[in-house]
Amino acid sequence: MATVSRVVNNNPNVKPQTRKKVFEAIERLGYRPNAVARGLASKKTTTVGVVIPDISNSIFSEVARGIEDIANMYHYNIILCNADKKKEKEIRVVNTLLEKQVDGLLFMGGVITEDHLQAFKTSSVPVVLCATTDEHHAIPSVDINHEKAAFDAVNVLIENGHRSIAMISGTLQDPANGFARYQGYKKALEAAGIPLREDYVRIGNYRYESGLELTKYFLELDERPTAIFAATDEMAIGAIHTLQDEGLKVPEDISVISVDNIRMASMVRPQLTTVAQPMYDIGAVAMRLLTKLMNKETKDASELQQVILPHEVIHRNSVAHR
Amino acid sequence: MATVSRVVNNNPNVKPQTRKKVFEAIERLGYRPNAVARGLASKKTTTVGVVIPDISNSIFSEVARGIEDIANMYHYNIILCNADKKKEKEIRVVNTLLEKQVDGLLFMGGVITEDHLQAFKTSSVPVVLCATTDEHHAIPSVDINHEKAAFDAVNVLIENGHRSIAMISGTLQDPANGFARYQGYKKALEAAGIPLREDYVRIGNYRYESGLELTKYFLELDERPTAIFAATDEMAIGAIHTLQDEGLKVPEDISVISVDNIRMASMVRPQLTTVAQPMYDIGAVAMRLLTKLMNKETKDASELQQVILPHEVIHRNSVAHR
DNA sequence: CTGTTAGCGCATTCAC
DNA sequence: GTGAATGCGCTAACAG
Numbered sequence: 001m002a003t004v005s006r007v008v009n010n011n012p013n014v015k016p017q018t019r020k021k022v023f024e025a026i027e028r029l030g031y032r033p034n035a036v037a038r039g040l041a042s043k044k045t046t047t048v049g050v051v052i053p054d055i056s057n058s059i060f061s062e063v064a065r066g067i068e069d070i071a072n073m074y075h076y077n078i079i080l081c082n083a084d085k086k087k088e089k090e091i092r093v094v095n096t097l098l099e100k101q102v103d104g105l106l107f108m109g110g111v112i113t114e115d116h117l118q119a120f121k122t123s124s125v126p127v128v129l130c131a132t133t134d135e136h137h138a139i140p141s142v143d144i145n146h147e148k149a150a151f152d153a154v155n156v157l158i159e160n161g162h163r164s165i166a167m168i169s170g171t172l173q174d175p176a177n178g179f180a181r182y183q184g185y186k187k188a189l190e191a192a193g194i195p196l197r198e199d200y201v202r203i204g205n206y207r208y209e210s211g212l213e214l215t216k217y218f219l220e221l222d223e224r225p226t227a228i229f230a231a232t233d234e235m236a237i238g239a240i241h242t243l244q245d246e247g248l249k250v251p252e253d254i255s256v257i258s259v260d261n262i263r264m265a266s267m268v269r270p271q272l273t274t275v276a277q278p279m280y281d282i283g284a285v286a287m288r289l290l291t292k293l294m295n296k297e298t299k300d301a302s303e304l305q306q307v308i309l310p311h312e313v314i315h316r317n318s319v320a321h322r
Numbered sequence: 323m324a325t326v327s328r329v330v331n332n333n334p335n336v337k338p339q340t341r342k343k344v345f346e347a348i349e350r351l352g353y354r355p356n357a358v359a360r361g362l363a364s365k366k367t368t369t370v371g372v373v374i375p376d377i378s379n380s381i382f383s384e385v386a387r388g389i390e391d392i393a394n395m396y397h398y399n400i401i402l403c404n405a406d407k408k409k410e411k412e413i414r415v416v417n418t419l420l421e422k423q424v425d426g427l428l429f430m431g432g433v434i435t436e437d438h439l440q441a442f443k444t445s446s447v448p449v450v451l452c453a454t455t456d457e458h459h460a461i462p463s464v465d466i467n468h469e470k471a472a473f474d475a476v477n478v479l480i481e482n483g484h485r486s487i488a489m490i491s492g493t494l495q496d497p498a499n500g501f502a503r504y505q506g507y508k509k510a511l512e513a514a515g516i517p518l519r520e521d522y523v524r525i526g527n528y529r530y531e532s533g534l535e536l537t538k539y540f541l542e543l544d545e546r547p548t549a550i551f552a553a554t555d556e557m558a559i560g561a562i563h564t565l566q567d568e569g570l571k572v573p574e575d576i577s578v579i580s581v582d583n584i585r586m587a588s589m590v591r592p593q594l595t596t597v598a599q600p601m602y603d604i605g606a607v608a609m610r611l612l613t614k615l616m617n618k619e620t621k622d623a624s625e626l627q628q629v630i631l632p633h634e635v636i637h638r639n640s641v642a643h644r
Numbered sequence: 645c646t647g648t649t650a651g652c653g654c655a656t657t658c659a660c
Numbered sequence: 661g662t663g664a665a666t667g668c669g670c671t672a673a674c675a676g
Contacts, residue, residue, distance in 0.1 A: 003662060005655060015661060030444060035422045036367060037653030039358045040668050047401070047422070056387035056602075058380055065378035068404050077422065079369070080402040082390050100357045100369070100399065122352065208589050237589060244591060264586055267530050267559060269566060280378075325646060327671060335645060359669035362652045 008033050039101060048104045048290060049097030050078045053085045058262050059279055060108060063131055066283025067106055074291045076103070085110030091119045098123055104290045106130050106283075111174055112139075126293035130286040131279075132176040133306065140293065140305030142286040146177055149259045149275045149311040150184025150231070156257055156273065156313055157227045158192045160321045165189065166200040166218050166225035168211055168235045178206075181231045181259065200225055204235050211238020219246055226254060226322055233260040237268055240318065251320035261314055270317035278309050285309065330355050361423060370426045370612060371419030372400045375407045380584050381601060382430060385453055388605025389428060396613045398425070407432030416441045426612045428452050428605075433496055434461075448615035452608040453601075454498040455628065462615065462627030464608040466599050468499055471581045471633040472506025472553070475597045478579055478635055479549045480514045482643045487511065488522040488540050488547035490533055490557045500528075503553045503581065522547055526557050533560020541568055548576060548644055555582040559590055562640065573642035583636055592639035600631050607631065 006014050007022045014022075025031070039045040050067055052060050064080065071078050079102065081093040090109050094116075097105060105127040109116075112134035120127045120139060129141035157165050167185045170178030182201075189196055202217055204210030211230055215238065218225055230236035236258035240250050250256055250270055261276035285307055291297075293305075328336050329344045336344075347353070361367040372389055374382050386402065393400050401424065403415040412431050416438075419427060427449040431438075434456035442449045442461060451463035479487050489507045492500030504523075511518055524539055526532030533552055537560065540547055552558035558580035562572050572578055572592055583598035607629055613619075615627075 001653095001663080002655080002657095006662090009655080013661060018661080032417070032444075033421055034362075034653050035418075036358055036361045037668090038655075040356075040362050040670085041653075041655040043655095043668075045358060054387065055377065055390065056380070056384045058378070058383070061380070061383040062378045064402075065376065065404065068377065068402065072404075077401050077403065077418065079399050080386075080390065081399065082387065082394075095354070096357075096399065099355055122354075234589075241589075241591060264589070267556075267563075267586070268590060269563060323669095324648080324671080328646090331671085337645060340646080356669050359652090360671070362654085363669075363671040365652075365671095 043101075045101050045103055046075055047077045047079060047100070047102050048106060048287075048294075049081065049094070049100070049102040050106045050108075051081045051083050051090060051093050051097070052108045053110065054082055055080060058264070059260065060131075062262075062279035063108065063283035063286075066280035066285075067130070067287045068283075070284045070287035070291070074287075076291070078106075083109060087111075087113060087115065091115060094119045094123075098125070104128075104294045106286055106290060107139075108132060112176070126290060128286050128290050128293065128305070131282050135175055137306050140289060140307075142282055142289060142307035142309060143176065144277050144282070144309050144311045146180035146259075147184040147187070149277065150181040150229070151188045152184075152311070152313055153257045153259050153275045154185050154188035154229050155192075156315075156319060157229060157255060158188065158194075160227075160255065160319055162227040162255060162322060163192075163194050164200070164223065164225040165194070165227045165229055166202075168202055168204050168214050168228060168230040168239060170206045170231040170235075171203060178231065185229055204231070206232045206234060208234045208238040211235030212242050213238070215239040215242035216246075219243075219248075224254075227319070228254060228256050230256065230258040233258050233262045233265045233272060233274055236272055236274065236318070237264065240268065240270070240272070251318050255319040255322075257319050259311070265314075266316065273316045273319040274314055276312045276314050278311070281309055365423075366425055367423050368397055369399045369401060369422070369424050370428060370609075370616075371403065371416070371422070371424040372428045372430075373403045373405050373412060373415050373419070374430045375432065376404055377402060380586070381582065382453075384584075384601035385430065385605035385608075388602040388607075389452070389609045390605075392606045392609035392613070396609075398609075398613070400428075405431060409433075409435060409437065413437060413441045416445075420445055420447070426450075426616045428608055428612060429461075430454060434498075448612060450608050450612050450615065450627070453604050457497055459628050462611060462629075464604055464611060464629040464631065465498065466604070466631050466633045468502035468581075469506040469509070471597045471599065472503040472551070473510045474506075474633070474635055475579045475581050476507050476510035476551050477514075478595065478637075478641060479551060479577060480510065480516070482549075482577065482641055484549040484577060484644060485514075485516050486522075486545065486547040487516070487549045487551055488524075490524055490526050490536050490550060490552040490561060492528045492553040493525060500553065507551055526553070528554045528556060530556045530560040533557030534564050535560070537561040537564035541565075541570075546576075549641070550576060550578050552578065552580040555580050555584045555587045555594060555596055558594055558596065558640070559586065562590065562592070562594070573640050577641040577644075579641050581633070587636075588638065595638045595641040596636055598634045598636050600633070603631055
């Protein structure tokens with residue numbers, strides 16, 4: 001029995017001949033190792049938990065793909081849980097994942113509250129945040145610099161001569177994303193000496209429909225903006241369509257830029273100029289970091305583990321000089 | 323110890339008072355049940371395996387969301403594995419999933435070969451196919467009728483007076499999807515007495531880029547088609563863009579229709595007329611069926627378990643009368 | 645209603 | 661290099 005365990009686990013201390021015999025017996029009997037029993041005995045499940053807001057959202061599904069590819073590479077499987085950015089659900093799934101004895105946890109979600117931190121603290125396995133950060137940087141994370149990304153996007157507009165720049169923002173309640181991107185907008189205007197106009201900022205919900213809707217508001221203004229910065233590609237595409245539906249041309253009449261670079265950004269006309277956020281890489285790097293933490297390859301989880309991946313302006317056809 | 327097990331598992335045979343005491347102790351000690359040990363002892367893991375071609379593809383990620391929601395409702399978790407429609411990888415992940423003692427398996431993939439059937443047969447837990455079927459209907463499945471969906475799509479074109487209808491097909495090697503949709507196209511033409519022209523059919527890979535590319539070919543034909551039927555929305559959107567880039571108007575000059583109804587279909591201009599395939603429901607129904615099978619609520623896995631969900635024509639703005 | 649017992653299928657000592 | 665013994669943390673009989 002111990003010998004079988006050795007060959008199954010590739011332990012070298014087995015005579016090649018008996019190894020062969022064991023393999024034959026395995027084949028003949030259709031023996032399949034029981035990973036649950038192995039997990040109980042070895043205290044390792046080679047499984048990691050992934051909590052994600054919504055797998056059907058393309059942003060997150062790309063991150064998930066990055067996670068799974070790297071997980072696979074290191075022979076981990078992933079248990080996937082949608083939590084819809086609902087705090088209660090997030091904490092609940094973290095606990096069930098921990099009960100299932102995952103070897104590590106990847107967390108994507110909304111705001112990281114004290115309760116989240118508390119839940120993570122009860123974990124005996126490493127946790128890394130993915131595409132988000134906690135305000136105190138208490139948990140390892142990998143993300144982009146959302147504020148700088150937004151700043152760079154708005155700057156593209158400014159460099160193209162725009163000074164009337166509206167923003168379709170996400171919720172300001174989310175410090176890691178919505179608020180940070182709004183801050184980037186504000187600072188870019190500030191740096192260019194452009195006064196911030198309150199009527200040039202509307203709050204959406206990140207989605208297409210809200211881009212569609214909020215753009216109508218801008219068009220009713222006496223002084224229409226000449227450019228719109230949307231916090232997400234989806235809202236930007238919504239904006240473009242409202243503009244087009246109203247007979248305006250993008251980018252000739254109004255320019256549009258955003259941040260994300262979802263696949264759809266190059267599948268619309270005009271193709272969207274946007275700041276690319278490397279979704280796949282965020283997932284991949286986060287998973288890689290998690291493997292290091294699980295193997296204790298890295299000294300201390302609390303040092304240096306705030307990875308910021310670079311973003312990049314992708315020039316396409318939705319921004320024009322004026 | 324047994325009593326603790328009882329309260330944790332909500333067994334009614336516990337005096338309310340001792341139940342309360344146990345809960346207090348659990349709270350005080352921060353006790354967290356070990357689901358792996360439970361799984362070993364009870365032979366149930368409350369986990370199901372999901373093999374999926376690519377979670378970052380919106381078609382599949384919507385199915386996955388349907389699966390997870392219902393799984394969650396029945397207190398199952400899902401282990402998600404991407405297999406990219408690669409036979410070898412598919413079979414490998416099925417085996418690791420089985421080693422992990424999942425209580426059931428949901429399979430989305432490419433062609434179901436004999437080797438797949440063989441792998442499923444070694445499973446002691448139920449398997450259901452999701453968004454695909456095997457040719458012999460040996461495995462329970464939930465899907466739409468792809469042939470009829472394609473037939474209906476082409477018929478919309480015919481009813482609108484089109485007789486020169488080209489098709490951008492998926493691979494004909496995939497009987498459950500690509501080939502079935504091609505068959506639907508063929509039969510619709512046949513039923514309308516329209517001869518099939520070989521130069522009106524091109525084979526793509528389901529994706530945007532191939533729609534983009536193959537449409538150019540149709541435009542170079544002496545007799546241009548007046549309508550294009552694409553096997554997927556992505557290819558249809560690609561077709562529309564090539565048409566527009568060449569200065570043609572959709573649907574005035576050329577009509578386009580397809581099947582899928584991905585979210586993006588209503589996020590392009592013109593909005594895409596397409597046959598809706600209920601992705602979320604396919605996942606949800608498949609998971610629900612799997613729960614029944616796992617609970618042996620249903621007599622025999624091999625009877626009646628070929629669920630066909632209805633599809634529906636969604637009229638938008640990419641088809642015109644001529 | 646509660647406590648005792650015996651595995652679940654492995655990995656991991658420890659002898660040999 | 662191999663086999664025997666122990667225990668991972670729980671559930672499932674079984675007594676009481």
